[in-house]
Amino acid sequence: MLKQYLFCLMIFGLATQAGAGDTPLLRLDTGDDGRGWEAVGRLEIGQEGFCTGSLIGDDLVLTAAHCLFHKGSGARVAPGDIEFRAGWRNGRAEAYRQVRRAVVHPDYVYGGSVVSDRVRNDIALLQLDRPIRTTAVTPFETVPGRGSGQPVGIVSYAHDRADAPSLQELCSVIGSQKGVLVTSCDVDFGSSGSPIFSFEGDMPRIVSVVSAKARMDGKPVALGTDLVRPLADLRAALAHDDGTFLRAPSGDAADTRDQGRRATGAKFLRP
Template sequence: MRALVLVGACLWAGAARAEDMAFDAEAWPYSAIGKLNVVLGTNRLQSCTATLIGPRLALTAAHCLWDEPRKRWVNPGVVHFVAGYRQGAYRAHSLAAAYRKPDDYAFAYGTARPNMQGDWVLIELADPIPGTPLTLEDPGAEADPAAIRREIRRAGYSRLKPQLMTAQGGCSAWRDPGPAPLLLHDCRAVPGESGSALLQVEAGNPVVIGVLVAGSREEGRAPSVAVPTAAFRETAAAMLKAQATTR
């Protein structure tokens, strides 16, 4: 992580300052964001944030499905997507039926620089979640990899406030100049917010431009990390197409 911080330092110095924002968690696009609960055993629960990109397809970070004590990936049946969660109440719920992540993604606790670009997973839900999902950004929006993208939003369930969704606006994001296809950004990133989507308005509507996978160890002084949609767009399109033909 330290090497990544140094690479992006110059760009980050010119980015806008992210800030907490007021929002309606029941209104779109925030209604497409939910809490991801993974039951590891009796009184053992780990949580992240996930985003609906289809009625039965949710996007999050792959490391959210890693059982660290057992050193293995969890079974889909212990993964719960909870839409509209707020202090014990929620709008809808579904177990996972299956999930797809990069075959070569090997998790290292705390995330390691060489494998960070594979830290994404698409979760196929057993039941459809009502409401309007978010969409992934159009490939043409990535035409200028050197551009700083401004007015980014991000919402999720942090470990600091696990019963409420919180959001930030005014974030900036830019491509990591290193060899791996990653987005650096100045949105907050604390445990529980992993897997939350970075959103940017495109043609009048918010779209997903990346998924949060890592925070900086130097809070407020260095960028956090997201995997851009280019890494999983084709896989998502194939899964959405398959779901549309089987519903």
Template sequence: MAWLAAAAAAAAPLGAAAASDAPPGARRMANPDEARAWRAVGRLNLAGRGFCTATLVAPDLIATAAHCLRHPVSGRALAPERLHFLLGHDRGRHAAYRRGRAALSPPGASGRAEDVAVVVLDAAVDEAPPLALGPLSAATSPLALTVGYGVDRPEALSIQHGCRILARRGALMRIGCAAPPGSSGAPLIARGAAGPFLAGVIVARGPDGHALAVAAEALAPLIARARAMEAGR
């Protein structure tokens, strides 16, 4: 499993890379039915400096990659109010628009395995149901899908079916699907007995072009911290 440590060290943040090396034809634009089915996914605009993908995991919480919330040069945290979530963004239209009010990531996070975050929104979203979190062990199929935005299609959702979990070490997984720039924070979606659930968050592209994802279980402590913070307001 030495490849995983090397891949994690060499992986480029998806929002910063210049081009996608995904296999030709591996990703495609989501059709209208698919876009409606995954309307909990939206584009997260980053203080006028680009965008990532984020997913509604509670009416007032979105999940994304932690590196999306930092300035790409200085590494400083972006002000939460400058994080703008566009639910179901599609060619200039979106189902809901919210600003961030607070952002939480793992304390002392420095590696890819901790590159996840939740953003507390300034108001709850009623326009779409949140996507539940779940462990990959609950999946009823070995195949999953990713849905998100990228520099190749920044104005509409792209989708890729049939993503295999190629390997895993702790919370970090190597996924057999594409990882174009801009798709940091995109959900890895699996299907269980109760329906689809968020199994991971795409955080980077490995040197072979495959996506690196952090398992959704890593989000649970952040959601608990967000709830405790809200209760203390």
């Protein structure tokens, strides 16, 4: 049985109350509701189910690395078996694209024992077989992650709301450390890879990607990956390699001495 997640106490030492002042999920069922969010889409992962992804370039989709591995065997999913459905809502999408290439963080290990590393490095970039160039779908920009207490929002799919995305306009960063963000955002199975947004300025910008869901003081939280350095590495890998399933070259490989340890004994659920 999966135990209660203890990141808040064992890693971050947090005392902030999760979820205070958060807004409920709003299902984006209509064209008017979903306007501006069409670059968030459902990723169909072969026979594995689906994750959430977001367009950050006309042919680049950002998601969680663990979405690209078979749950049972841990084998990689072939890029050609992945389809991105931009703005998927009630049986139709603004655009449908197959994936041509994929790159995951070099230090990500599917099923690895070091919990903090699994979340910190749980990021992937997918290159589509053709760019999405339509005025209905505008890629999102990315910015550095947010600090404790800062407001964020999220757009995601999940197993019980698979036919349309849902928007949570206000949740918050409960804490962050060493590339991992703990937020009060509402996620569930299927939300892996969902973009977490900052709403500062004139448009939403992505600050994190959902890696896992957990519980803190009996309340659900979402764990995300800070994008700044890993995303730059993944972009560089796609630019310099013609392979189909890549791992970015590692500048600072994870300390192999940690690979056999289970950091804090904490466990989490992949949404």
